[in-house]
Amino acid sequence: MLFAALFAAEGTPPGVLADVAREFSPRIDIRSDRDVVLDLNGVERLFGNARTIAEELRRTAADRGIRVRVAIAGTRIAARLLVRHRAGLTVIEPDTDAPALAPLPISLLSEFAPAPLTPGEELGRVFRQWGIRTLGELAALPSDDLAARLGEDGMTWQRLARGEDPHPLVPSLPEERFSQSLDLEWPIEELEPLSFVLGRLMEPLSTHLERRDRGAAVLHVRLHLVRIDDTTPAVHERSLQLPAPMRDARALRTLALLDLESNPPPAPIDRVEVAVDPTPGRIVQFSLLTRALPTPERLSTLMARLHALMGETRCGAPALVDSWRPEAFEMRPFAPVDVNVIDRNKASGLRPQASGLGQSQGLRPSAKPVLALRRCRLPIPARVRVNDNRPEYVAIDRRGMSGGGIESCAGPWRTAGDWWREGWDRDEWEVTVRGGTTYRLFRARDTDRWFVEGIVD
Amino acid sequence: MFAIPLGGEYMANIARVALENALRDRKLDRTLTTALLALERVDDGAMVPVDVAAIDRCLQGGVPRGHLSEIAGPCSSGRTTLLLHLLSAATRRGEIVALVDTLDRLDVASAAAAGIDLDRLLWIRGSESSWALIERALKALNLVLQAGGFGVVVIDLAEVPASTLKQIPFTTWMRVQRVIEGSDTACLILASEPLARSSGGLTMALAGRTTWAGASSRSRRLAGIDMRVRVMSPRRRIDGEVNVQALTSEITAS
Numbered sequence: 001m002l003f004a005a006l007f008a009a010e011g012t013p014p015g016v017l018a019d020v021a022r023e024f025s026p027r028i029d030i031r032s033d034r035d036v037v038l039d040l041n042g043v044e045r046l047f048g049n050a051r052t053i054a055e056e057l058r059r060t061a062a063d064r065g066i067r068v069r070v071a072i073a074g075t076r077i078a079a080r081l082l083v084r085h086r087a088g089l090t091v092i093e094p095d096t097d098a099p100a101l102a103p104l105p106i107s108l109l110s111e112f113a114p115a116p117l118t119p120g121e122e123l124g125r126v127f128r129q130w131g132i133r134t135l136g137e138l139a140a141l142p143s144d145d146l147a148a149r150l151g152e153d154g155m156t157w158q159r160l161a162r163g164e165d166p167h168p169l170v171p172s173l174p175e176e177r178f179s180q181s182l183d184l185e186w187p188i189e190e191l192e193p194l195s196f197v198l199g200r201l202m203e204p205l206s207t208h209l210e211r212r213d214r215g216a217a218v219l220h221v222r223l224h225l226v227r228i229d230d231t232t233p234a235v236h237e238r239s240l241q242l243p244a245p246m247r248d249a250r251a252l253r254t255l256a257l258l259d260l261e262s263n264p265p266p267a268p269i270d271r272v273e274v275a276v277d278p279t280p281g282r283i284v285q286f287s288l289l290t291r292a293l294p295t296p297e298r299l300s301t302l303m304a305r306l307h308a309l310m311g312e313t314r315c316g317a318p319a320l321v322d323s324w325r326p327e328a329f330e331m332r333p334f335a336p337v338d339v340n341v342i343d344r345n346k347a348s349g350l351r352p353q354a355s356g357l358g359q360s361q362g363l364r365p366s367a368k369p370v371l372a373l374r375r376c377r378l379p380i381p382a383r384v385r386v387n388d389n390r391p392e393y394v395a396i397d398r399r400g401m402s403g404g405g406i407e408s409c410a411g412p413w414r415t416a417g418d419w420w421r422e423g424w425d426r427d428e429w430e431v432t433v434r435g436g437t438t439y440r441l442f443r444a445r446d447t448d449r450w451f452v453e454g455i456v457d
Numbered sequence: 458m459f460a461i462p463l464g465g466e467y468m469a470n471i472a473r474v475a476l477e478n479a480l481r482d483r484k485l486d487r488t489l490t491t492a493l494l495a496l497e498r499v500d501d502g503a504m505v506p507v508d509v510a511a512i513d514r515c516l517q518g519g520v521p522r523g524h525l526s527e528i529a530g531p532c533s534s535g536r537t538t539l540l541l542h543l544l545s546a547a548t549r550r551g552e553i554v555a556l557v558d559t560l561d562r563l564d565v566a567s568a569a570a571a572g573i574d575l576d577r578l579l580w581i582r583g584s585e586s587s588w589a590l591i592e593r594a595l596k597a598l599n600l601v602l603q604a605g606g607f608g609v610v611v612i613d614l615a616e617v618p619a620s621t622l623k624q625i626p627f628t629t630w631m632r633v634q635r636v637i638e639g640s641d642t643a644c645l646i647l648a649s650e651p652l653a654r655s656s657g658g659l660t661m662a663l664a665g666r667t668t669w670a671g672a673s674s675r676s677r678r679l680a681g682i683d684m685r686v687r688v689m690s691p692r693r694r695i696d697g698e699v700n701v702q703a704l705t706s707e708i709t710a711s
Contacts, residue, residue, distance in 0.1 A: 290551055291641070294606030302604040306581060309597055314582045318565045318575050329565035334579045336553045369509065369535070369542040369703040370571050371681055374615070375564040390674065400616050402532075408669045410678045430679045437532040438667040438679070454564060456667060456679065457537040457615075 002040040002050060002094075003169075004057065005079035007069045010034070017068070020061045022174070024053065029076070030172040037076050039169055054089045073097050078163035081108055081135070097163035102136025109135070109160055123157060126150070135161040176212065179275035180205045187226045187268035191260055194269065198253045201274045206249035209278065215245025216276035221256050224271035236265040243335060244296030245279045251297035252276075258304040293336055303334060324417045325424065326453070327375060372457055373440060379451035382441060391431055394441065396452055404434040412443070430456065505609055505643040507539065508546035515688050515697040516659065520609075520643045525634045525655040527646045530663030535684035536615060537562075538703045539663065540647055541571035544609060548574035552608025555579040555601045559594040559613055579607070591621055595629060602636045602644060610637075614648040622652065630655060659690035668702075681705055 004024075008017045014033045021028040024047065027039035040053060047053045054070045061068040071083035071090040078097040082090045085104050092100045106127055132138050138161040146154045156166065180201040188194050198221075209215060223236040238259055246252065256274070286292055294302070306315040316331040380401070385393040395403040411429035418424065426442040433439070438456040443449070504518035513519050520526045520543070530536040544554050554577060556563060561582045569575060581597045583590050591614075598612045614622060630646075630653035637644050638657075646652055651660050663686055670680040681704040689696050 291608065292606070293553060294604060298604055298606065302600060305600050306597055309593055309600070310581055310583070314584075315597075316580065317578055318563070318568065318580050320565060320569055320575070326566075327564075331580075332576075336577045369538045369701065370567070371679070371703050371705045372537040372541050372567040372571065373564040374537055374562040375567075377561050399618055408667075408677065410669070410671075432533075432667050432669075436666055454562075455532050455616075456682075457533055457535065 001074050002044070002072060003074070003076045003079045004038040004040050004053065004070060004072045005076070005083040006036045006038070006057065006061070007071075007080075007083040008034040008061070009067045012066050016064050016066055017061070018172070020057065020064055020066075020068075023060060024057060027169060027171040029169050031080075035080070037080060037169070039171070040072065050091045051089070054091055058089060073100065073163070075163050075165045076169060077112070077160055077165050080112070081160075081163070084108055084111065098136075098139060101161065101163050102134060102139065104135045106133060106135055106138060106161070109157060112160060123150070123153065176208075176278070177275070178205060178208055178214070178216070178278050179273065181271065181273040183271050184269065187270045189268045191257060191264065194260070194272070195253065195257050197272050198256055198274065199249070201272060202249040202253045202256075205274060205276065206247050206252065209247035209276070209281075212278070213281040214278040215247050215281045216242055216252065217245055217279040218242065218277040219252055219256060220273075220275045220277075221260070222273040222275075223265050223269045224273070225265055225267040226270050228267050232267045236267075236269075238263060242296075243300050243333070245282045246297045246300070247281070248297045251301050254301050255304050258301075258308050262308055299334070324415070326415065327377070373454040374457045375454040376452055379442070379453055382450045382452050384441065384443075384450040391429055391441065391450075394431065394433060394439070394450075398452075401452065401455075402433065402435045402437055406431045406433055408432045414445075416445075428453070502641070505543065506546055507543045509539075509542065509699075509701055511699045511701060512539075512661075512686055512688065515686075515699050516690075516695065520645065521658060522608075522641050522643045523637055523639055524658035525630060525637065525644045525646070525653050526658035527648065527651050527653060527655075527660045528663065529646075529648050529651045529660060530665070531649060532616075533667055533682065534663040534665040535682040535701070535703050536647055536663050537567075538571075538682060539661070539684065539686070539701075540611060540613075540645070541568055541573060542703075543645075544568075544578065544611070545572035547608045548572075548577040550608070551577075553577045553579065553606065554609040555581065555607050555611070557581045557583075557594050557598045557601070557610070557612040559583040559591060560616055562613065562616065591617065591625065595625070598633065598644075599636065602633065602640075602642060605640060605642065607642050609643050609645065611645045611647060614646060614652070616649070619649070622648070625652070634658075657692055659688060659695060662687045662689070679705055 006017055006021060012034055017033060017036050018028065018030050021036045021038050025038045025040060025043055029037040031037065043053060044050070047056055050072045054072050057070050058068060069083045069087055071079045071086065073079040073082060073092040074094055074097045078092065078101055081101055081104055082092065085108060107124060110124055127138065138158055141158065143155065143158060146158055159166065182197060182201055184197070188197065219240040219242060221238045225232055225234060225236055227234065240255055240259055242255070303315065313331060315334070317334045319330050319332045321328045321330050380396060380398050382403070383395040384391045391406055391409055393405050409429055409431040412427035414427050416423065416425040425445045427445060428440060428442045430438060430440055440453040440456060442451055442453050444451065503522055504520060505522060506513050506519035507516065528536050528540055544556070547554050549572065556578060558580060561584055563580060565575070568578065579601070583594050594612060598610065601607060601610050633644060634655055634657065651662065654660065663684055665682045665684040667682050668680045669677055671677040681702055684701040684703060686699045686701055688699065
C-alpha cells in the first residue's frame, strides 16, 4: 500500500490542490483546500517509483503556482503526520511507518482527533503528565493498560501513533453538474409546448439525481431568447428555491411552469437549459400510528398553484405577531412539521424546525368552545346614534349586515397604540341589535366616526 | 319449451338493475341516492370529532371523512365558533387543515384562542365579494382537495350574498363530493343556509343567541353564545338537536 499526502501553503485557492492530485490518481481524499491524500497503488507503473512520484507531484503543483509539501508512506495517517512535520519531500520505505513516526512530537495528534474522541489537547495533557513526548513512546505503551486507563479513545490514539489507518480511504467524488439543455429547431412562444420540452429535460435530470441519491435544492431555468429588438434580453433566467430536496420530474416541471406563468419570457425561446443545485436526498421514516402529511413535492406544487390563483401573499399559515394592534398578524410559508419529528425533537431536546410551532398558546385540552370573531379586514363605516354616552341605534350600509335598535351593549374599552406613527386610538363596544346579530363596533377617537370591526359568531 | 312471463315487475327490476349499473359505472351510485346502504368506514378514524361531547354523541362520532358536510346558520349563531373548535381538535390530533376564507374574515387571535395550531392551518384568503372571487375560491378548494393529505378542508361562504351563491351550479358540490369520496378528508361548507345537502355528509344547522353577564349597564359584558345545533343526515338516519354553550375566552380562561 502506498499513499501520498499533500499539504499546501496558506492562501492556496480552493480546488487547485485537488486538481493536482487528480492528475496522478482517481482515488483522492480531500480533507481541506490545503490537505489532500492520494491512493498511489498501481500508479508506480505510470510514473515510476515513490520518489519520482513525489517530485512529479511537487513540480506539477509548482506549475499551478502553489507550494506543497509531499510525504509518501504506507498508510494515510503516517503520510499525513509526516507531511505536517517535515517540509519538502518525505518518502518512507515500505513497512517502516512506525519507526518513521516514532520521533514525531505527540502534539501533532491533536489535529487528527475524530469527532467522538476526547479532544487532542485534553489527552495531550494526560500524556505529558505521564512523561510521554513522542508518538513512538505512545506506540510502545502496553495496549491493555492504556485501554484500562483511557478506554477506547486511548486505543484509537495509540493506533494513530503507530500509523494505523482507522478506516479505509473514502474517495471524494468530483462535483457533478446536474443540468440538461436542448436547442430548439423552431422558437417556442407559448408555455404549453414549453411544458413538453421541460418534461423531456426533467426526466433525465431526475434520473441523474436519483442515481446519485441527490435532490434539487434550487432549480434554475435559463431560456435563451430570440432577439426581436435591442431591448430584448438574451436570456430569461428564473431560479426557484425549493422548500425540500426533491427530484420528481413532474413536480419539478409543474413548479417551473407555474413560475414561468407568473413571469413569462418577453420573447420566443430558442434554447432551454435547466440545472439544479444538488443536496443530499431526503430520508423519510413514516409512522404506522400517525396520519402522513402530504409530500413536500405535492405541498409545494399545491402552494405554487394557489399562489398563481390567489396571489403570493394570500396563502400560507397565519401567525400572531408581538403587537397590541387588534388585527395584527402575519403570513408565513405553510410548512407543517411532522408530529413524529416534533416528538423526536422533544425527546432529543431539540427545538422544532418551525419557529412558530406551539405559538398558538393552544394545544390545550378539550374545553368549551371559545367565542370567535369574524373580522372585517377593512372596517365598515356605520352610523351610530348615541344616548347617555351609550350607543342605542346602529345603521350599516352593507348588504347582508343588519342594523337596528341595540338591545344590549358593553363598553367602551379604550385601546390605543403606535402613537409614534400611524397608530390607532379607539373606543370598542360589543352590541347586539334587535335581529340577534352581535357586532364589535369601535369609535375612532380622532375622527369621531364609527366602524364595524367584526361580527361575533 | 317454456315461455318466461315478462310481467311489469320483472321489466321494472331489469330497468332498475340497468340504471344502477349505469350509475355505478359513472360512480354516481352513492352520490345521487340515499336508498343504498352506506359503504362508509366504521373505524374510529372514519370521523372527525367536533370535540363537543353532546354533538359528537348525536353525530355518532363526528363529521364523516370522505363526505361533504355543512355548518349553516345566521350571523352570531356560533357557526364560526363551532368551526374553529373543530379545527382546533383536528390540529391537536396532528392533522393539517385548510380554510378557504372567501371573504377574508378569519380573526387570527380568535383562531389562536380556540387552540388551533396555526402552523398546521393553511389559510387561503379571498378579498371581496364578487362572482370571480367565488369562482377562484371554489378552484382553490378543488386544488386543496385534489392535493390530499388534509384532515379537514373548509370553505367559508358565510356572508356571501345569496344572489352570488345562487350562481354556483349545483353540480359543483357533486364534483367536490366525487373528489373526496373514499379519501380521509372531511370537507365542510360554512354558510348562512344549507347549500350542498349532500346525502352522504351531514348538516349542522345552528341557531343561537349571545348571552350577557352583569346586572347594571356599567358592569354588562358579553358572556358567550347559547347555540342550538340541529344535526341532520338522511343516509345516517341522524336527526337531533343539541344545546351547546360557547364562552368568551376571558371567561374560559378563568
